[in-house]
Amino acid sequence: MKYHTIDELLSNNQSWVAEKLALDANYFNKLADGQKPPFLYIGCSDSRLPLTNFTRTEPGELFVHRNIANQVSLTDMNFLAVLDYAVSHLQIQHIIVCGHYDCGGIKTALEGRSTGLIDNWVNPIRELYLQKQQEIDALPTREARLNRLAEINVLAQVKNLYQTPIIRKALHEQNAPNIHGWVLDIKTGLIKDLNISTVQWQILSSPLFTNSSILNNMSEIHPTEGVAGCCCEQASKSKLTTAEN
Numbered sequence: 001m002k003y004h005t006i007d008e009l010l011s012n013n014q015s016w017v018a019e020k021l022a023l024d025a026n027y028f029n030k031l032a033d034g035q036k037p038p039f040l041y042i043g044c045s046d047s048r049l050p051l052t053n054f055t056r057t058e059p060g061e062l063f064v065h066r067n068i069a070n071q072v073s074l075t076d077m078n079f080l081a082v083l084d085y086a087v088s089h090l091q092i093q094h095i096i097v098c099g100h101y102d103c104g105g106i107k108t109a110l111e112g113r114s115t116g117l118i119d120n121w122v123n124p125i126r127e128l129y130l131q132k133q134q135e136i137d138a139l140p141t142r143e144a145r146l147n148r149l150a151e152i153n154v155l156a157q158v159k160n161l162y163q164t165p166i167i168r169k170a171l172h173e174q175n176a177p178n179i180h181g182w183v184l185d186i187k188t189g190l191i192k193d194l195n196i197s198t199v200q201w202q203i204l205s206s207p208l209f210t211n212s213s214i215l216n217n218m219s220e221i222h223p224t225e226g227v228a229g230c231c232c233e234q235a236s237k238s239k240l241t242t243a244e245n
């Protein structure tokens, strides 16, 4: 790959501005009016993943939080502040958790290769792997094992979003954003929608639905498969608990 020089970044900026202004003389005046992005993108820090390029989105469309292996950490104040601002103030309509294949964080978690502090950061993914070890180890190739763990990781982070007080509050107020789990395949450039069903987590997260008729119809809800210890078991346990009460 050819890399730009630092000076080229600045000259590229000037030519890009000129191109934008040629198309719309008010382009930057409109940007300066403020932001109302419809999407919060939670992605990996990997340099190959600027979602704006892959989705042809413009400045002002994606509010962004990125970290190694796209973690939704319930103790990360940086992330929680981003989520709170996006949901409570910007009132974004969709949250996209976008993982990717060939992720260094996933490799570290799966193979236990020591890379310093990243070991600590990806430990929750290591735990996901250990919970699903039998399924993942049975896959025929290293690539398939890594890809599967990348998908399980996205599913787990989508579930984690429903554990945050921010999303719980939004559910309570009936203005929660739609949450999507995607995986980007670096080899093809294509995004795969994991089509994660989140309804079971919405119900379990929202006090609005406690003891409601929806809980009594849990059998009609089809939990998302494949997340370590997340949905089928917890949903059915919850139903049992509710029935017992």
Ligand SMILES: [Zn+2]
Residues within 6 Å of the ligand: 044, 045, 046, 068, 069, 070, 100, 102, 103, 104, 105, 106
């Ligand atoms: Zn990554």
